[in-house]
Amino acid sequence: MVDSAHAVTARLREAANRGVPAGAGAAGAKTTVPRVTAQARDRLETIFDLVMQHRVAVVTAPAGSGKTTMLAQLAARVAPAPVAWYRADPSDWKAEALVAYLEHALTSALADLPGGWLDVDDATDALHSWHGDRALLVVDDLHALQGTPAEAALQRFLEQAPPSLTTVVASRHPPTMNVSRLRVAGDVIDINADDLRFRTWEVELLFRSFYREWLRPEDLAALARRTEGWAAGLQLFHLAIRGKGPEERRQMLRELSGHWGLVREYLTDNVLSELESEVRSFLLQTSVLGRLSGPVCDAYLGRSGGDVILAGLERNQVFTIATGDGWYRYHEVLRSHLEAALAEQVGEVEMRERHRRAGQVLEEAGALDDAFSAYCRAEDAAAVGRLLGHEGEQLAAGPAGWLEILPPAISDHDPWVLLAAARRDRAAGRWSDAVAAYRRAEQAFGRRSGGAIARAERSALIAWEDPALHRRDDWMGLLRAAAVRDPMTAATRAARAGTAEGLAAAGLAALGAGCVTDAQRWLSEAAVHPDCSATLAMTAQLGHSLASLLGGGGSAVVDLEWLLAEADRLAQGWLNGACRAAFALSDRPEGTQQAAAVAAECRRDGNRWGEGFALLLQALGDLGKAASLQPARDAAGVFAGLGAGTLHAWSVALAALAAARTDDEQGYVSARDAVSLARAMVVPGAEAIAVLAQAFADPERSATHWATASAVAAQCGLQLPVALAPLTPAAPTSVKIAMLGGFRMEVEGRTIDGFGLKPRARSLLRLLALSAGRPLHREVIVAALWPDADRDTGMRLLHVALSALRHALSPDAKRGGNMLLVRDGEAYLLALPQDSEVDIRELEAMATQGVRARAAGDREAAIAAFERVLWLHTDELLPEEGPAEWVVDERTRLRQAAADAAQALVELHVARGDTTSAALACSRGLHLDRYRDALWRMLIAIQEQGGDLAAAAHTRRRYSELLAELGVPPTSAGR
Numbered sequence: 005m006v007d008s009a010h011a012v013t014a015r016l017r018e019a020a021n022r023g024v025p026a027g028a029g030a031a032g033a034k035t036t037v038p039r040v041t042a043q044a045r046d047r048l049e050t051i052f053d054l055v056m057q058h059r060v061a062v063v064t065a066p067a068g069s070g071k072t073t074m075l076a077q078l079a080a081r082v083a084p085a086p087v088a089w090y091r092a093d094p095s096d097w098k099a100e101a102l103v104a105y106l107e108h109a110l111t112s113a114l115a116d117l118p119g120g121w122l123d124v125d126d127a128t129d130a131l132h133s134w135h136g137d138r139a140l141l142v143v144d145d146l147h148a149l150q151g152t153p154a155e156a157a158l159q160r161f162l163e164q165a166p167p168s169l170t171t172v173v174a175s176r177h178p179p180t181m182n183v184s185r186l187r188v189a190g191d192v193i194d195i196n197a198d199d200l201r202f203r204t205w206e207v208e209l210l211f212r213s214f215y216r217e218w219l220r221p222e223d224l225a226a227l228a229r230r231t232e233g234w235a236a237g238l239q240l241f242h243l244a245i246r247g248k249g250p251e252e253r254r255q256m257l258r259e260l261s262g263h264w265g266l267v268r269e270y271l272t273d274n275v276l277s278e279l280e281s282e283v284r285s286f287l288l289q290t291s292v293l294g295r296l297s298g299p300v301c302d303a304y305l306g307r308s309g310g311d312v313i314l315a316g317l318e319r320n321q322v323f324t325i326a327t328g329d330g331w332y333r334y335h336e337v338l339r340s341h342l343e344a345a346l347a348e349q350v351g352e353v354e355m356r357e358r359h360r361r362a363g364q365v366l367e368e369a370g371a372l373d374d375a376f377s378a379y380c381r382a383e384d385a386a387a388v389g390r391l392l393g394h395e396g397e398q399l400a401a402g403p404a405g406w407l408e409i410l411p412p413a414i415s416d417h418d419p420w421v422l423l424a425a426a427r428r429d430r431a432a433g434r435w436s437d438a439v440a441a442y443r444r445a446e447q448a449f450g451r452r453s454g455g456a457i458a459r460a461e462r463s464a465l466i467a468w469e470d471p472a473l474h475r476r477d478d479w480m481g482l483l484r485a486a487a488v489r490d491p492m493t494a495a496t497r498a499a500r501a502g503t504a505e506g507l508a509a510a511g512l513a514a515l516g517a518g519c520v521t522d523a524q525r526w527l528s529e530a531a532v533h534p535d536c537s538a539t540l541a542m543t544a545q546l547g548h549s550l551a552s553l554l555g556g557g558g559s560a561v562v563d564l565e566w567l568l569a570e571a572d573r574l575a576q577g578w579l580n581g582a583c584r585a586a587f588a589l590s591d592r593p594e595g596t597q598q599a600a601a602v603a604a605e606c607r608r609d610g611n612r613w614g615e616g617f618a619l620l621l622q623a624l625g626d627l628g629k630a631a632s633l634q635p636a637r638d639a640a641g642v643f644a645g646l647g648a649g650t651l652h653a654w655s656v657a658l659a660a661l662a663a664a665r666t667d668d669e670q671g672y673v674s675a676r677d678a679v680s681l682a683r684a685m686v687v688p689g690a691e692a693i694a695v696l697a698q699a700f701a702d703p704e705r706s707a708t709h710w711a712t713a714s715a716v717a718a719q720c721g722l723q724l725p726v727a728l729a730p731l732t733p734a735a736p737t738s739v740k741i742a743m744l745g746g747f748r749m750e751v752e753g754r755t756i757d758g759f760g761l762k763p764r765a766r767s768l769l770r771l772l773a774l775s776a777g778r779p780l781h782r783e784v785i786v787a788a789l790w791p792d793a794d795r796d797t798g799m800r801l802l803h804v805a806l807s808a809l810r811h812a813l814s815p816d817a818k819r820g821g822n823m824l825l826v827r828d829g830e831a832y833l834l835a836l837p838q839d840s841e842v843d844i845r846e847l848e849a850m851a852t853q854g855v856r857a858r859a860a861g862d863r864e865a866a867i868a869a870f871e872r873v874l875w876l877h878t879d880e881l882l883p884e885e886g887p888a889e890w891v892v893d894e895r896t897r898l899r900q901a902a903a904d905a906a907q908a909l910v911e912l913h914v915a916r917g918d919t920t921s922a923a924l925a926c927s928r929g930l931h932l933d934r935y936r937d938a939l940w941r942m943l944i945a946i947q948e949q950g951g952d953l954a955a956a957a958h959t960r961r962r963y964s965e966l967l968a969e970l971g972v973p974p975t976s977a978g979r
Contacts, residue, residue, distance in 0.1 A: 035109040037089045037142075040076040043214040045206055046592050047565070048074060051199060052081045056138070056170055058193045060162055060186055063174040065197035066321045066335075067274040068236025071174040074200060075142050078172065088113040088141045092148045099157035102149070103127055106141075106161070114139055124157050128164035139169050146175040155181050162186065177320040197321065201233030204568055205584055205598050215242050221605050223257055225580070229572050230257075232336050240266040271341050275322065283322075286313050287334070291342035292355075292362045292381075294374035296332045304365045356382045363387060373402050380409040388414055396420030397454065401537075404428040419448035423458050432577035433611030435465055468613065469646075479509040486513035487648040490686040492522075499526055504533035508544045511551075516650045518689010520551040521721035527551065539576065542567055546582055553589035554624075554689075556723035561590045578614060581606065585618040588625030596625040600635070616642035620651060623658040627693075627725050633662040653678075653685040657693035664700035671701040692716040696728060703827060739824070739840040741773050744847070744898070745879030749773070751813065751824065761812055764789055765805040769812075770882055772825070772834045774894060776842050779831035788890040806832065844898060847876045851901050854908060863912055870909040874928050877902035903933035910942050919950045934966065 055061045055078060063071050079087040088109040096102055100123075107121045110131070118130045149155045159181035162171055173179065186192050202210060207228040211217045219227070231237035244266055245253045276284055290301050290310075298311025314332050317324035323335035334342070347355045363378035372395055379387040388411055392399065397420065399406075404424045414421060426441035442462035449455030464480045479498050486494035486509075495513035498506045511527030514520075527548040531541045546567055552560035564583050571579035581602045588599035599622035606614035619639035626632045640655035660678035664671035678694035692713045699709035717724050742748040747770050749756040761769070767789055772780065786798035793801060806825070813824045826835040836842070854869030881895040906929025913922035926943035929936060940963045947956035967973070 034091045034093065034105060035089055035112065037079050037087055038072060038076050040073050042070075042073045042077060043206070043210045044077070045202075045209075046594075047203070047206070048077065048199075049081070051195060052078050054193055055172060055195075056082060056140070059165070059167055059170060059191040060183060061170065061172040061193045061195060062179065062183075063172060063195040063200075064178050064321055065174075065176070065195075065200050066323050067176055068234060068270060069197050069200045070235030071200065072144055073235070074195075075144060075172060075174055079140065079142060082138075082140050086113040086115075086136065086139045088139070089144070090142070091144045092146055092154075094148045097149060097152040097154050099123070099153045102154040102157050102161075110139075110141065124160045124164065127161060128166070131169055132166050134166075134168070136168065141169055141171045143171065143173045146173045146179055147177045150175070150177060151180055155179065159183065200235065202228065202231075202235065202238060203233060203565060204228045204572060204580070205587060205594065207233065207238065208598075208601070209594055210238060211242070217242065217245065219253065221601060223254060225572070227257060230336055230340070234335070234337050236270055237267060237337050240270060267337060268341050268345070271338060275338070279322065283313060283317070286310075287317075287322075287338075288342050288346050288349075291334065291339055291346055292358050292378065293366065294333070294377055295327070295366065295371050296334070297330050297369065300365055300369050300371070303368070304362060356384075360384050360387070367391070372398060373406070377406045377409065380406050380411065383411050385411045385414060389418070392418050392420050396423075397457075400424040400427065404431075417448065419445050419452070419454055419458075422448055423454060426458065426461070430461075430465060431579070432609075433581065433606060433614040434609060435469060435613075436610060438462075439465055439469075479503070479505040482506075483509040483512060486516050487646075487650050489649045491517040491650050492519060492686065495519075495522065495526070504530050504536035504540060507533060508536075508540055508547070511544060512547050515547050515551050515554075517687055518554070518654075518692065518720045518722055520555040520689075523551040524548055524555070524721075539579075542570060542576070542579055546579065546586065550586055550589065551721075553586070554723070555721050561587070561592075564590075578611075581614055582617065585621045588621045590625075596622050596632075599625060603635075603638075612642055612646060616646065616648070616651065616655075620655055620658070623655065623662070626662070627658075627728070633659060633666065636662055649685045650687050650690075653682045653687045653690040654693070656681050657690040657697065661693055661697040661700065664697045671697070675701045688716055688720050689722055692720065692722055692724065696724060699728075739836050741776065741836075741841070742843045743770070743773060743882050744843050744877055745883070747773070747882060747884060756812060761808055762805070764801065765808045765812070767885065767888070768802075768805045769809055770885060771890060772832065773842070774844070774882070774891070776834050776836050776840075776845065779833040781831045783830075785832065788888075791889075843876050844881070847873055847898065847901065850876070851905050854905060858908065858912065863916065867909060867912050870905040870912070873902055873905035874909070874925075877932065899932050903929050903936055903939075906932060907936065907939055907942075910939065910946075914942070914946065919946050922946050923950070935970075940966075 063075070065071055079089065088106075090105050090109045092102075096105060103121050103123060103126070106127055107119055110127075111117045111119045114134055114136060117134050121127045121130065143158065146155070146158075149158070158173070162181075162183060163185065165171060183192055204225060208221070208224050211219055211224060227238070227241060231241070241256070244256055248256065276287075279287075286301070286305075289305060290296055293300060293304060296310075296314060298309075298314060301310030301314065302308050311330070314324065318326050318332060323338035324332055325335065326332050333339075346358075350358070359378045359382035363375045363382060363384065366372075366375035366378055372391065376388065376391050376395075376399055379391065392414070396418070400420045400423045404427065407421070407425055407428060410421065422441055422445035426438045426445055429435070429438035429441055439462055442458045442465070445458040446455050446462070449458060464478075467481065467484050479501065482494045482498040486498075491513040495510040495517070498513060499510035500506070507526050507530035511523045511525075511530060514523035514526060527544045530536055531544040531548070536544070545563060549560040549563045549567070552563075564586055568580060568583040571577075571583055585599040585602040587595040589595070599618045603615050603618035603622065606612075606618060616639050619635045619642065623632070623636035623639060626635070636655050636659035640652055640659055643649075643652040643655055657678040660671070660674040663674050675694060675697035678697060679691060682688075682691035682694050695709055695713040695716065699706040699713065702709065714724060738750075738752045740748075740750040747766075749769075756769075768785065771785065771788060782799065782802060783795075786793065786795070786802055789805075790798045790801050810825050824834055824836075826833055850869045850872040854866045854873065857863075857865035857869055877898065881898050882891050885891045906925050909925040910922045910929065913919070913925060923943060923946045926939050926946065929939045930943070933939070940959070944956050944959050944963065947953075947959060
């Protein structure tokens with residue numbers, strides 16, 4: 005039972021006597037789940053599911069990483085499970101205080117939980133007596149209790165708490181409490197700063213969908229790179245740019261690197277103020293070092309103990325990241341802030357000297373890239389030129405971030421700088437600029453060895469722009485050949501080399517074929533090859549992730565996230581875009597939007613390969629979702645222009661599938677042509693998609709086409725979306741159609757009123773119902789419903805009407821699952837179950853039955869059958885259609901059949917002496933056919949024989965008027 009407010013107050017007062025802050029208000033402030041409004045992130049949703057599968061979750065991340073926001077989102081996510089919240093404070097250092105606050109939080113959240121706790125044992129005993137299924141306890145700001153009796157008490161609490169309680173603790177520093185027993189048992193999950201940081205695509209989503217601020221894609225990428233996804237930095241930037249124009253926003257983005265007051269204030273108050281002065285000084289002085297190690301810091305500062313300080317900073321999550329082998333780096337936000345603060349303190353001249361000294365120390369330690377950047381910042385042209393002269397090839401092969409900070413005297417002349425610039429443009433997809441830069445590099449190198457390198461890379465790049473120039477003798481040439489046609493042949497040749505490049509080319513070529521199993525094998529071998537460069541390994545990993553996603557492996561998303569972060573860090577623009585576009589293949593709802601954004605960026609930058617690749621991934625991502633025709637068609641146009649027949653075949657197949665799924669009138673032809681193209685290009689993956697398009701374009705043979713597509717896909721290792729599988733054909737068991745006196749239709753008790761259909765679609769339904777069970781050629785249908793339209797227009801209008809009609813008849817069925825409206829070659833019909841009820845079909849059957857019974861001498865059976873005919877024909881056939889030509893003849897035929905039945909019925913009633921029934925049958929017959937002479941004569945005779953001379957005279961007069969109307973002499977009336 006939850007204690008009353010008075011009991012809570014009394015207990016807190018007792019706790020206050022033990023040194024705990026008193027008052028229910030204090031307890032309420034610390035034990036209330038905070039209300040936050042934040043951007044939902046699918047990646048965190050996956051983490052939330054994992055958290056609730058463990059007894060303990062430990063969240064460790066620096067200030068401003070979004071820990072509290074994430075925990076509040078988790079609390080909302082687990083509803084309706086009860087949630088208890090406790091925010092720790094340094095004043096809660098005693099164990100008794102911790103127990104008191106936990107009691108208040110948990111008894112407020114969990115119904116019927118006993119109170120009166122004095123220690124941890126009381127708390128856990130009470131929780132073991134709780135009969136609920138699952139509950140969540142959040143302990144935020146645990147760093148405030150680090151090393152205190154309260155933290156030790158929490159450790160005991162976690163060890164003794166029942167499995168029905170999940171406890172999440174969040175801290176800026178790793179907790180000192182020991183939960184090793186729980187960790188060994190698999191009951192602990194760790195969440196760190198990397199889990200919380202915003203990825204590039206999440207930054208885009210945050211500003212576009214949540215903040216609703218428009219920023220250019222390149223500005224958002226720069227923001228993500230400079231903040232490294234730090235939540236507080238993103239929030240502060242949003243606050244700063246509100247109401248600002250585009251140019252002011254870009255200026256503020258540039259100032260984010262160290263000179264931005266809001267970030268500096270936050271870091272000073274929430275990070276640096278908590279550190280000892282010695283550590284703050286160490287951070288400040290070493291901020292000029294791009295990479296840090298204990299020996300490097302000691303050499304730079306002329307002291308010792310740097311490794312201890314760095315290890316402590318990393319362990320305590322003070323924006324310090326271990327990169328392996330004893331090396332570290334500072335978080336970019338902290339580094340830029342410290343560097344700006346140091347510059348203000350020592351001045352520009354001294355700052356350049358410190359960068360020069362940093363370059364010397366880093367060069368001696370073998371960190372050439374960072375040494376080179378330091379010399380550039382020092383504007384030491386001599387040192388920069390010396391390193392370029394001795395280590396230019398190595399520098400040009402690595403990240404080219406230093407290009408932006410080169411001394412002006414060097415940037416336009418040094419051949420290695422020009423080569424690095426060409427590679428940077430190539431990596432960004434600016435291939436025209438890259439080719440021009442390669443030419444300048446060749447001229448600058450002259451006859452030196454670097455010239456051959458620049459020339460070879462330029463030739464390989466040109467081959468991708470002009471398919472007529474592609475070479476087939478090296479791995480890049482084979483990869484280009486794979487993009488043209490028959491990729492598996494090129495893959496086999498490339499794999500024979502056994503080199504890292506050859507294996508990577510083989511894997512990518514196999515991926516182009518859609519053979520994902522072979523692609524994964526070769527790409528895995530390439531990534532671990534001892535001679536594989538970092539960039540090539542990342543390319544192989546990207547290909548492997550794509551192959552895994554196409555094969556149904558969802559775990560590849562984690563690899564894509566890592567690749568995206570590395571692409572940002574290494575400024576590999578093409579890889580960044582490819583990774584973002586690859587999320588289209590994941591189950592993330594924004595994945596295809598990311599691919600579309602990448603395609604737009606590439607289009608703007610003139611990167612045709614990047615545009616086509618992103619469009620293709622967008623179309624592939626739409627496979628199991630709503631069909632989208634335009635991305636596939638656009639991709640087909642791009643790849644046709646690039647001479648990439650392999651990728652063109654994929655695009656055409658996807659376009660055919662999208663067209664077939666949207667009931668495009670050319671869907672069948674498009675699917676057939678796509679199959680032919682895929683087979684001609686020898687691309688089995690595209691063939692599987694094209695055959696799948698046939699399954700949609702040809703519903704009656706969908707099961708056969710699906711089986712073929714599945715077989716081809718299985719050979720490749722591709723996984724076709726289950727959502728596209730056809731339904732097992734099954735016609736409805738009950739259909740009722742009435743057309744006499746107005747159209748009415750029921751399918752398994754559901755009325756098909758047709759009110760949601762356009763007039764021509766309703767007419768199409770009536771026309772098909774009129775021919776129920778008999779196929780109508782599409783040209784006959786068009787001639788009946790659109791007589792004035794040309795053939796192409798008529799066919800288009802027919803397919804639109806057919807699509808609407810399919811949905812009306814079976815709104816929940818997939819294409820191929822609608823067995824009412826069936827295609828038979830170039831004809832269509834309503835395929836009704838055998839026991840269907842159709843009034844005109846019954847009328848014809850009863851008329852035939854009556855004739856047969858009369859011929860057999862069964863007068864009563866004949867009378868019953870003919871009576872049923874007249875009961876059915878209460879009014880005209882399909883009066884809604886008016887004088888439409890296609891219904892007039894059938895209307896006349898059925899009317900005459902009913903009139904024949906009436907006349908036969910008259911004769912039968914007269915034969916058995918029932919003149920009353922005979923007269924009534926005459927009247928009903930004349931209502932159907934007022935020009936039937938025999939019925940007039942029989943009615944007059946029956947009335948006269950019955951002695952009703954007045955009625956006979958009235959009938960004779962009406963008959964004479966009719967004859968006069970027809971121009972027949974009235975003297976013959978009734979005579």
